[in-house]
Amino acid sequence: MKDKFVVTIAGGGSTYTPGIVLMLLENMDRFPIKEIRLYDNNAERQGLLGEACRIMVSESHPGVAFSYTTDPQAAFTDVDFVMAHIRVGLYEMREKDEKIPLKYGVVGQETCGPGGIAYGMRSIAGVLELVDYMEQYSPNAWMLNYSNPAAIVAEATRQLRPTSKIINICDMPVAIEGIFADILGLASRKDMNVRYYGLNHFGWWTSITDKAGNDLMPALKKHVAEHGYCSQTEDFQHKAPSWIATFKKAKDLFALDPQTLPNTYLKYYFYPDYEVEHSDPNFTRANEIVIGREKEVFDMARHIVERKSAREAHFHAGAHATFIVDLACAIAFNTQERMLLIVENNGAIANFDETAMVEVPCLVGANGPEPLAMGRIPSFQKGLMEQQVAVEKLVVEAWMEGSYQKLWQALTLSKTVPSASVAKAILDELIEANRDYWPELR
Numbered sequence: 001m002k003d004k005f006v007v008t009i010a011g012g013g014s015t016y017t018p019g020i021v022l023m024l025l026e027n028m029d030r031f032p033i034k035e036i037r038l039y040d041n042n043a044e045r046q047g048l049l050g051e052a053c054r055i056m057v058s059e060s061h062p063g064v065a066f067s068y069t070t071d072p073q074a075a076f077t078d079v080d081f082v083m084a085h086i087r088v089g090l091y092e093m094r095e096k097d098e099k100i101p102l103k104y105g106v107v108g109q110e111t112c113g114p115g116g117i118a119y120g121m122r123s124i125a126g127v128l129e130l131v132d133y134m135e136q137y138s139p140n141a142w143m144l145n146y147s148n149p150a151a152i153v154a155e156a157t158r159q160l161r162p163t164s165k166i167i168n169i170c171d172m173p174v175a176i177e178g179i180f181a182d183i184l185g186l187a188s189r190k191d192m193n194v195r196y197y198g199l200n201h202f203g204w205w206t207s208i209t210d211k212a213g214n215d216l217m218p219a220l221k222k223h224v225a226e227h228g229y230c231s232q233t234e235d236f237q238h239k240a241p242s243w244i245a246t247f248k249k250a251k252d253l254f255a256l257d258p259q260t261l262p263n264t265y266l267k268y269y270f271y272p273d274y275e276v277e278h279s280d281p282n283f284t285r286a287n288e289i290v291i292g293r294e295k296e297v298f299d300m301a302r303h304i305v306e307r308k309s310a311r312e313a314h315f316h317a318g319a320h321a322t323f324i325v326d327l328a329c330a331i332a333f334n335t336q337e338r339m340l341l342i343v344e345n346n347g348a349i350a351n352f353d354e355t356a357m358v359e360v361p362c363l364v365g366a367n368g369p370e371p372l373a374m375g376r377i378p379s380f381q382k383g384l385m386e387q388q389v390a391v392e393k394l395v396v397e398a399w400m401e402g403s404y405q406k407l408w409q410a411l412t413l414s415k416t417v418p419s420a421s422v423a424k425a426i427l428d429e430l431i432e433a434n435r436d437y438w439p440e441l442r
């Protein structure tokens, strides 16, 4: 068992990179770091964020080696963990993912519906490339992957890298559980034990208890029935109006099944008409972020580089960063921590496709995640999940085979798309917009 670790952050030019670097430095007591490397395929983004993070690390932890590079061999040689969060096509393509479907009266979203399908068709090659670099230069390393759309990326790595040490993760349940803890007056989401099942961005909590085993669902359901997921505490990452609206909408998601608590992403599938009516086709979430988070992070990086000091800097490191460090600790020190991860079903959900990539509680140790059995699921969720997982599998098959037919089927099957003709119109425009990223479709 190593006592100090080498971590590479792939997508080192990501808006989340400084927060994760900060979180790694703040957790050295439980996760000792020997070296942090940043890797990106965009030299300009990597250069600016890399230099800012280099100054940050050298000032606070001069004993930690730090580098940033666009050279895969330098980035991936002799590492223990690769923390991946790439965005193939950047926000320029996310904006198209969101705006093209809206032109046809269909939900425009980063990871859901046609936008998520388009993003998935771009992401698969990028993530597989990172896995191959890692295995070429550090065969024993683990990849902890945030790169979205996690559902499609997870299905692609299941099919195309079945033996790779990659764990696909999502921090949405982590964020919502933080809200649950706030609603309940608990100090932390870790004061709860949860049972949850679904696909990524498509799941439900079925049981939430405190560490003494007391049922916390009744108190939560009472709050959610009236206020959705809105709570007293403002969350830095979710102060944007679009996030406030999302948390409010949880009330209407809860109405569909008062036996469970929903993942917020279900709103795009249950209320697509409402979402389209409340979207601005000329100013979507991608636009909000470019003038928001992306500008804030890069302005802060320029501030640090100009002053050659990070002492006045403030980068946010919230649940997103904590979660991935928790996961690295669980693997490094065999902690058997209980975490919601995206894993092959294999019976965890007894009456659901064994090969589906599902999001369920797992015990995590040195050999990776072990899913807990969530039992049988009701017809409502089973029907929804079967439709959605078929979409995700068709996208991966379309990417593998270069199949226009299967991608058209995937769009037609999505609960967010009203007809095969609308699906085809959106598909043809997405093909043109993604000419530099997707495999050729025949």
Ligand SMILES: NC(=O)c1ccc[n+]([C@@H]2O[C@H](COP(=O)([O-])OP(=O)(O)OC[C@H]3O[C@@H](n4cnc5c(N)ncnc54)[C@H](O)[C@@H]3O)[C@@H](O)[C@H]2O)c1
Binding pocket: 010, 011, 012, 013, 014, 015, 016, 017, 039, 040, 041, 042, 045, 046, 085, 086, 087, 088, 089, 090, 091, 126, 127, 129, 145, 146, 147, 148, 149, 150, 169, 170, 171, 172, 294, 320
């Ligand atoms: N799984 C989750 O719950 C979760 C939560 C938050 C963010 N994310 C994901 O994390 C990723 C990063 O988000 P962001 O907003 O910081 O994105 P960003 O656009 O700010 O940064 C992404 C970085 O990835 C780099 N990149 C793109 N393709 C690459 C490739 N093939 N190889 C190496 N680098 C590449 C880009 O140059 C860019 O610097 C996105 O995929 C986002 O959806 C996931």
Ligand SMILES: O=P(O)(O)OC[C@H]1O[C@H](O[C@H]2[C@H](O)[C@@H](O)[C@@H](O)O[C@@H]2CO)[C@H](O)[C@@H](O)[C@@H]1O
Binding pocket: 110, 111, 148, 170, 171, 172, 173, 174, 175, 237, 238, 285, 289, 318, 319, 320, 321
């Ligand atoms: O619109 P964005 O880019 O702000 O958020 C899209 C992502 O939303 C979720 O991640 C949240 C996360 O839940 C929260 O803990 C915090 O870290 O903010 C993140 C970004 O808002 C979702 O899980 C991701 O998959 C999305 O990419």
Ligand SMILES: [Mn+2]
Binding pocket: 150, 169, 170, 171, 172, 201
């Ligand atoms: Mn997510």
